[in-house]
Amino acid sequence: MASPAELLATPAATALDLARLRDDFPILSTKVHGRQLVYLDNAATSQKPRQVLERMRVYYEQENSNVHRGVHELSERATAAFEGARSRVRAFVNAKEVREIVFTRGTTESINLVAQSWGHANVRAGDEIVISTIEHHSNIVPWQMLCAATGATLRVIPVNDRGELELDAYRELLSAKTKLVAIGHVSNALGTINPVREMIAMAHSAGALVLVDGAQAVPHLRVDVQALDADFYVFSGHKMYGPTGIGILYGKAALLEAMPPWMGGGDMISSVTLERSTWNVIPYKFEAGTPNIADAIGLAAAIDYLESAGIENVEAWEHELLAYATAKLSAVPGLRLVGTAANKAAVISFVLDSAHPHDIGTIVDQEGVAIRTGHHCAQPAMNRFGVPATARASFALYNTKDEVDALVRAIEHVVEIFG
Amino acid sequence: MNDLRDLYQEIILDHNKNPRNFKKLDDADRAAEGYNPLCGDHYWFYVKLDGEKIVDVGFHGAGCAISKSSASVMTSMAKGHTKDEFESVFQLFRSMITGESKFDEETLGKLAAFQGVCEHPSRVKCAILPWHTLHGALAGEAKATTE
Numbered sequence: 001m002a003s004p005a006e007l008l009a010t011p012a013a014t015a016l017d018l019a020r021l022r023d024d025f026p027i028l029s030t031k032v033h034g035r036q037l038v039y040l041d042n043a044a045t046s047q048k049p050r051q052v053l054e055r056m057r058v059y060y061e062q063e064n065s066n067v068h069r070g071v072h073e074l075s076e077r078a079t080a081a082f083e084g085a086r087s088r089v090r091a092f093v094n095a096k097e098v099r100e101i102v103f104t105r106g107t108t109e110s111i112n113l114v115a116q117s118w119g120h121a122n123v124r125a126g127d128e129i130v131i132s133t134i135e136h137h138s139n140i141v142p143w144q145m146l147c148a149a150t151g152a153t154l155r156v157i158p159v160n161d162r163g164e165l166e167l168d169a170y171r172e173l174l175s176a177k178t179k180l181v182a183i184g185h186v187s188n189a190l191g192t193i194n195p196v197r198e199m200i201a202m203a204h205s206a207g208a209l210v211l212v213d214g215a216q217a218v219p220h221l222r223v224d225v226q227a228l229d230a231d232f233y234v235f236s237g238h239k240m241y242g243p244t245g246i247g248i249l250y251g252k253a254a255l256l257e258a259m260p261p262w263m264g265g266g267d268m269i270s271s272v273t274l275e276r277s278t279w280n281v282i283p284y285k286f287e288a289g290t291p292n293i294a295d296a297i298g299l300a301a302a303i304d305y306l307e308s309a310g311i312e313n314v315e316a317w318e319h320e321l322l323a324y325a326t327a328k329l330s331a332v333p334g335l336r337l338v339g340t341a342a343n344k345a346a347v348i349s350f351v352l353d354s355a356h357p358h359d360i361g362t363i364v365d366q367e368g369v370a371i372r373t374g375h376h377c378a379q380p381a382m383n384r385f386g387v388p389a390t391a392r393a394s395f396a397l398y399n400t401k402d403e404v405d406a407l408v409r410a411i412e413h414v415v416e417i418f419g
Numbered sequence: 420m421n422d423l424r425d426l427y428q429e430i431i432l433d434h435n436k437n438p439r440n441f442k443k444l445d446d447a448d449r450a451a452e453g454y455n456p457l458c459g460d461h462y463w464f465y466v467k468l469d470g471e472k473i474v475d476v477g478f479h480g481a482g483c484a485i486s487k488s489s490a491s492v493m494t495s496m497a498k499g500h501t502k503d504e505f506e507s508v509f510q511l512f513r514s515m516i517t518g519e520s521k522f523d524e525e526t527l528g529k530l531a532a533f534q535g536v537c538e539h540p541s542r543v544k545c546a547i548l549p550w551h552t553l554h555g556a557l558a559g560e561a562k563a564t565t566e
Contacts, residue, residue, distance in 0.1 A: 033422070358458045358483035359427075362539060366423050374458050388459035388481055417427055418435075418484070 014317040016309060022398050024049040024305075035368030038403045043188050043216060043347050043394035044372050045238045048302070052242060055301035059294050067293055068267060068284075082293050085300035086283070092303045093233060094224040095250050102256070102283040103291050106247035107215040108138040110234035111182070113249055113286060114211055115142035117262045118232075119180075125151030128177040130208070132157040132165050132194075134187045134381040139213045143182055152179070159384060163190040163339035170199065174206035181210045185217035189378035189392070190339025191322075191347030193221070197228050204229065209255070215239055219306070219396065220345050221315050225250050237295060241396075242302030246295035249286070256282040263288040306397075314397040318346035321395045325404045332411055338390050346395035349376075352411070354418035357391040363417065364391075364410035371407070425535035426542075427484065434488035439495045442477040453480075453552030453563045455544055460486040464494075464553050471501045473557075478549070485533075485542050490549035492529050502557050509550050516546050 022028050025047045030037045039047060059081060065074035067082045083098075090098045104110045119142075123129070129143045133156055147154045155178075157170045165183075174181075181203040186193050200210045211232040217223055219240035225233045230250070237246040251259075261268055261279055265288035270278040279285045306314065325348055329335055334353035352360060361373035372392045375382045382388060393407055447465035454461050460482030467475035476494045481487075493512075497505045512530055514520045518537035527534070536546045552563040 356481075356483035356487075358460075358542070358545065359485070362426065362542060363423060382459070388461065417423065418432065 014320065015313040016317050016397060018398065018400060021309065022400075024051065025398055026050060026053075028398060032368050032370070033366050035366075038367075038369040038406045040393040040395065040399065040403065040407060041370045041372045042219075042396035042399075043239070043376075043392065045244065046219060046241050046396050047398070048243065048298075049241055049305050051305050052298050052301045056243065056294050056298040059297050064294075066290055078293055081297045082291070085296040088300035088303050089248055092223075092307070093218070093248075093250055094226050096226060097253055099282050100250055100253050100256065102249040102251065102286045103296050104234075104247040104249050104286075105245055105292065106236040106238070107213060107234050108247075110232075110247050110249035111138055111211065111213065112142045113262050114232050114234075114251070115146045117259045117286075118255065119143075119146040120150070121258075121260055123147075123150045123152045123179050126177065127152040127179045128155050128173075128175070129153070130155045130157060130170070130173050130178055130181040130183075130203075132183055133159045133384050134163060134165075134190055134192065134378060135182070135184055136188050136213065136215070137377040137379070139182050139184060139211075140380065153177075156380075157183070159192075159381075162341050163187065163192045163381075163385075164341045164343075165192070165194055165199075167195070167199070167202075171202060174202060174208065176207060178203070178206050178208040181208055182213070183210070184213040184215075185223070186214075186220065186345045186347075187339070187378070187381070188216045188347065189376040189381045189390070190341065190349055191344040191394075192339060192341040193217075193343040193345055195343075196230070200229050200231075216345060216347070219314075220311075220318055222311050231255055237299035237302060240299075240302055241305055242299040243295040246292050246299045248299075253282065256286070259286075261285050261288070265289045267291075309397055317397060318395050318399075321399055321401065321404060322346040322348070324401050325393065325395070325407070328404055328408045329411070332408065332415065334415060335411065338385050338387060347392065348394070349390040349392045351387055351390050352414065352418070355414050357389040359418070360391045360411065360414050363414045364407065367406070367410040367413065369403075369407050369410045422535075422538070426539060428532045428535065430492070430529060430532035431484060431488040434491035435484035438478075438487055438491040440477045440491065440498070441479060443479055444475055444477045447477075449556040449559065451552050451556035451561050451563060453548045453555075455482070455486070455548050458483065458545065460545055460548055462486070462490055462549060462552065464490075464549070464556050466553070466556050468502075471503065473497050473500055473502065473505060476553070482548075483542075483545050485536060485545040486548050489533060489546045492532070493549050493553060496529065497553065505557065506554070509554050512550055513547060516543055 063077040065078040067079040155173045203210045209231040212230045214235040218235045233250040238244040268288040338349040357373040444465035448468045449466040462480030464478045524531045555563040
């Protein structure tokens with residue numbers, strides 16, 4: 001049983017106060033199978049700090065009410081907190097206007113909203129949508145559905161053996177037929193940080209719009225949607241220390257205004273008669289029904305948390321963890337890294353000669369180490385690298401080098417068992 | 420580490436490293452594909468029948484140690500037995516692996532090596548996939564998944 005102090009025995013060259021940060025996450029002191037939890041599945045979902053949990057508790061205990069409805073005090077409080085959260089998100093990604101921030105259930109819903117609303121209004125037979133080989137299924141399937149419904153064609157940017165997008169091939173794919181490019185900012189399966197700013201500029205030159213799936217980017221690096229010139233930028237709360245069930249669609253105001261609503265219901269209308277209805281202004285046009293108020297407020301608290309740690313500090317520390325873990329894991333006999341891009345976030349996918357990823361996952365779990373094993377909802381990426389699955393360790397701001405060491409020891413144990 | 424040795428017993432490690440009947444049967448009477456979309460275990464099973472009797476059985480594909488060794492042990496046991504005999508062993512295996520019933524080692528024979536799997540709910544599907552697939556092949560189904 002390692003105490004937090006022991007866990008932090010390796011001097012950490014970081015501006016982050018790791019001991020204090022770790023203390024903010026109650027779950028990190030959990031034991032699994034009698035061992036200290038080492039949580040390295042942050043790309044699936046991050047853990048939540050007390051500050052977020054506490055903010056949501058306060059909401060339910062002191063502010064809970066429906067938003068945009070009543071004139072009573074609680075409704076005013078709830079509305080102020082909910083709209084305050086929207087403003088917090090705007091500042092976080094540097095959107096120009098608050099009305100460009102739409103609350104959704106998560107990245108997947110944000111992408112589906114764009115595919116259904118913008119897609120059906122703008123995409124016709126003969127048009128093309130461009131994605132990449134290493135997208136998450138949530139940035140593949142909605143576009144396949146749109147193409148099937150409209151007769152448009154899906155084109156795919158290939159990747160090289162390091163897991164980097166081939167930009168020359170991308171340039172060749174772009175044409176007057178290209179309506180939209182949908183790409184991940186950071187690959188969840190390989191960790192590759194894609195050059196989205198450059199790719200957006202290339203798409204715009206061809207007259208295409210760009211949707212960026214930022215689910216794996218926002219917890220780890222500074223995102224400025226205006227500097228990127230992204231047309232749509234989408235992400236989830238739960239991978240960035242916030243609650244599940246809340247996500248963001250950022251869209252340029254002019255685009256959102258021109259888009260038809262997706263779901264109909266309360267809040268998204270301006271007026272309703274039995275003959276016809278008119279739509280509310282953005283972002284409310286896309287927020288039918290009672291929204292996920294508490295989780296939106298929790299997301300704002302998560303942003304405050306991340307900003308107070310300093311996202312640049314987080315990025316630097318995670319980069320150091322990545323370098324340390326890459327060096328340590330590369331030294332394990334029979335271990336092969338999958339995804340070795342020059343520009344990577346702190347995600348390490350790997351396979352062993354002797355053991356299947358699923359067996360790796362079970363064995364390291366017995367030592368308290370939580371990693372993800374499987375295809376990571378990125379089967380085309382797995383196929384590209386000729387593996388059915390990988391084991392994946394992914395890091396967050398609270399991880400330590402000693403936790404990397406625990407992972408490496410656990411993997412060595414796998415090698416020992418499978419020889 | 421006792422838990423791990425319970426799960427990864429020598430028989431399992433041996434059958435994983437050197438799977439028996441790991442071959443495609445070109446003259447198979449029945450064939451079926453088994454796939455676990457969760458973890459990517461993916462196998463094809465082939466059966467040669469003489470009336471009710473399984474005269475030969477083979478498999479190929481890829482997956483974790485639990486699924487591969489389960490397939491290997493299952494094919495070794497099935498060969499030379501009737502379809503009905505296979506079905507009764509399948510029922511025994513299923514009820515053991517899901518923890519429904521306890522059996523003594525004598526009844527289980529080689530299958531006892533898989534007893535530890537029921538302590539790992541996420542791995543039960545790995546162990547049972549080959550059995551479902553062969554069961555399906557014998558019933559004339561071409562595909563089985565664990566979903």
